[in-house]
Every structure is written in structure tokens, then in C-alpha cells.
Amino acid sequence: MPHSKKSLASQRLSARIPNTLPAYQRIQSLIRKRIDSGQLQPGNCVPSERDLARTHRVSLMTARHALAFLEREGLVERRRGIGTFVAPPKIHFNKLMSYTEQMAARSLTAGAKVLFAKVVNNENEAAARLSLPPTSNLMKLERLRHATGEPFALETSYLDAAEFPGLLDAPIARESLFAILERDYEVELGYADEEVDATAADPFIADLLAIPRRDPLLRIRQVIYSTKGKAIMYALGFYRSDRHNLVIRRFR
Amino acid sequence: MPHSKKSLASQRLSARIPNTLPAYQRIQSLIRKRIDSGQLQPGNCVPSERDLARTHRVSLMTARHALAFLEREGLVERRRGIGTFVAPPKIHFNKLMSYTEQMAARSLTAGAKVLFAKVVNNENEAAARLSLPPTSNLMKLERLRHATGEPFALETSYLDAAEFPGLLDAPIARESLFAILERDYEVELGYADEEVDATAADPFIADLLAIPRRDPLLRIRQVIYSTKGKAIMYALGFYRSDRHNLVIRRFR
DNA sequence: TAGTGGTCTAGACCACAGC
């Protein structure tokens, strides 16, 4: 083969200066933008593999790769013999979100009253959940969540004190803990494993949440991991059952 | 190009008689078998793209396709510059399983006592969850789940009576409803959307589950869809909180 | 029949990891 791929590749590279991104990712982001901007509505058809290959000057396989990834993300649906279409509403199932973010997603603003914020070293269960020695120094942060003046939930969070110096001085009452971790500590949150069960309100929690004793509560224990699989935070939450329900999607 | 791909393809086809499966799927299933049989342990390395291409007489892209799919399923991990490895334990998060299957996964056998099994036409909420008209004929199946002699949960399931004739005559007390649907009615179960909250046991349920009134219960409403997105079944379950906890994984 | 997505080839160059 005379004029090798190399010449073609370097030709394209020299033509596009600020672009080290793979071609299929560029194509994806263009389509994503058209969807986000509303230019492409759910149900509308996305350019076919062959169209994309032609207009972006790439091979079929590359255009195909771009669409395959978008389909995997649930952004588009592909139908053999018909075409590729923008997928419907795009509801976020099984998304890891902070309480603040979840409220925001429902157009509510969540406040938080800090009940406790100190370093402790005698919480061995929390330490174990974080894969730390039993008497490790842990940041313990207890917050009462409320919205529209009503108390909604009690959340207690634990983090390795050695990993997040100064965290207790951050504006934890106002801002999302997730946002602080991601912005100020450059943590890449990856996923969380959660255990959910039901429990009855003990007198202490009942008082805080302004509900009768023994009322049912949703209890969620959550270990949050970084993208690299390191345990970042353990959170134990009690949620008023009349104000919360968990929505999840399971796959076969 | 003289000897077209066609000749190559038909050559391979004639050599392998019982095989209409795409090459990349054959490669996948071979690797899967080696993992399932324990021949490949977690951490072991899987043959490289180039190895697979050579031994299976396919191109690199095809071998690559096979590995990419296995990675997406979480069966293997790929590390650039190093190789492809069998992924660790393989815990099933967010997997849609019947109660029977969940118990089996914990090496327990679940029994079920059928409390009610008839066609009804006045359950408009259930009909709505199944996207059917309010007074549709629905199969209603109420079962008390138990294990080791103890009652564990109360589950009520609804299905479109028109879609599953004869279902009420199946061995619903012994066998998994999922198994019956998949085997006898050739339904391809796809996913389920679930709403989880906590509630207090009313006198009726408390009696059935042999727990004090007002004890907390986990309540799960579940709409199960086929792979094509059609609502197949609506299930409402109450689970003793001292015997159940839900495990889920969320991603950022 | 024309157009779509699904599979596949026989290579190529790149970035990266380990020796």
C-alpha cells in the first residue's frame, strides 16, 4: 500500500490544531451538544453511520463506534434497517447524588443544620466501612436535613481525617459535601454501595425529625468510593418515610 | 479486490456446520465458559486481542469487539499496555431477581403460600402501573413468602390476564414466577423500576408476618418490563425489616 | 430497491507498561 495511513493521519492532525481527542469522541460530543441544545428532540433521527462517516471524513467503523457508545449511555436508540434515534426523556436511574443534588433535581432547595462536626476516634464500625483501623481519626459530621421549614432526614457522614484536612471548616451547612470534595479536594467520585432497610424512629430521632416515636424510617448506609475504588466516605442516613421514596432500576 | 470477502466467509461457514452465531459472540462464549468452569480465575489474564485473532482466525477488530463486550459486562478488565484480566468476585448489583432467586443466591430455599389467585377487574392502580385501562382483567396473585418456617414477606403480583392465559394453573407455590414467565410464556424479562419506602405494619399484615403492629416494613413497588419495554408485571411487596435489606450500587 | 444497522477484514499507527 503506497501512501500509508500515516500520511493521512498526520494530514488530519495538522489540519486540526486544538484537537487531541479521538475522532469518535468528537463525533459523540457534537451529537450530545445537538441533543442538549434541543436541536435534536427525543424521537428525532440522528445522522446515519454513513452520513457521519462522510461528513466527518472518517471510516464507517469509527462513526459506528461513536453511535455504539452513545447507545450504551442510553442517549440514542438504534434500530436495524431504520436508523438511529434520540432516546426518550433520559431519566437518571441509579445515579449517585448528594442529598442537595437530589433535592435540586426536584426543584427544591435543601438546607442542613450541623448538629455535630468533630474528629472522633472511637467509631469502629464507621472505620471498618472505610477499610481503616478501628480507632482511626475520623471526621464525623451529623446534619439535620430540612426543606420548606420541615426536618426531613438525619445524615451522619464519616471521612478519613487524614485525607481531608480542613474539611470541617468548609461551608458544610450551605454547600453540598459532594461539591466540596470534588472541587476542593479533587476527589473523583465513582460509585456507592448502599444498604437499605426500614427501622422505627427511636425517641432521639423522633424528636429531631418531629415525628411520633416508632414511626417507620428508611435507613440507608452508604459507602462512597472514588473512581479508583478507594472508600471515601461512609454515610448513615435516616429518612422520614412520608417524605422519601427511593427509585431504582434493576436489570436482568 | 479479486477473491472477495464473500468467498472467505462462505469458506468459514462451510467449515463450521452448527454455527450461525457471529464470530465475536463465539469468542465471548468460549471465554465465558473458561471463566465459569474455573479454568480462568479472577486475576488471570485472558488471551490478548492478537492471540484471539490468531487462534480464532478473525481480524483484530473482531477479537477486540469480543473483549470490549465482555468488559462492558464486567467480566473482564482491560489495562492498556498490560493485558486483559478476569475481573474480581463478580457480585451482582442491581440485578433483577425474583424472590426465589434472591433466596437461592443466599443458599436459602424460599417457599410461598398462595393466599389469593384470581382474575380481578377493579384494581385500577395496578392496571395503571401496567399501562392498561382501569378496569382491565388482571391476574392477581397474593403470596406469603417464608423460609425456615418463618413468614418473611407478603407479595402481591398483577399481570394482564389476556397476555398470560392459564398462568394461575401453573405451580406458582413451588416455582419462581420469573421462571414460569420466561420458560412457558417466552417472555424476555428486561428491567424493573422500583419504588422503595418504609411503612408500618397494619393489623392484617402484622398477623400474616407474625410481627407486632406498627413494626417497620420495607415496601417495594415494582414494575417489571420486557426487553422490548413492555410492562409485564406489577408487584407490591412488604418485607420484614428485620429479615431484609436491599443492596444497591449507584454510579456517578 | 434503497437505506439502515450488524458483522467483518487485513492491515495501520499510537500511547503505554514492563523488562
Add this chain to the structure above:
DNA sequence: CTGTGGTCTAGACCACTAA
């Protein structure tokens, strides 16, 4: 350096759908 996965080419044939 070699070997790995990641990206990419310039086509091909197939199965499917709709006009």
C-alpha cells in the same frame, strides 16, 4: 525493546425495514 490495548481505514457482505 516487545507486547498490550486504543484508535482508525476503506472497504465488504449480511439481515432487516420501508417505500
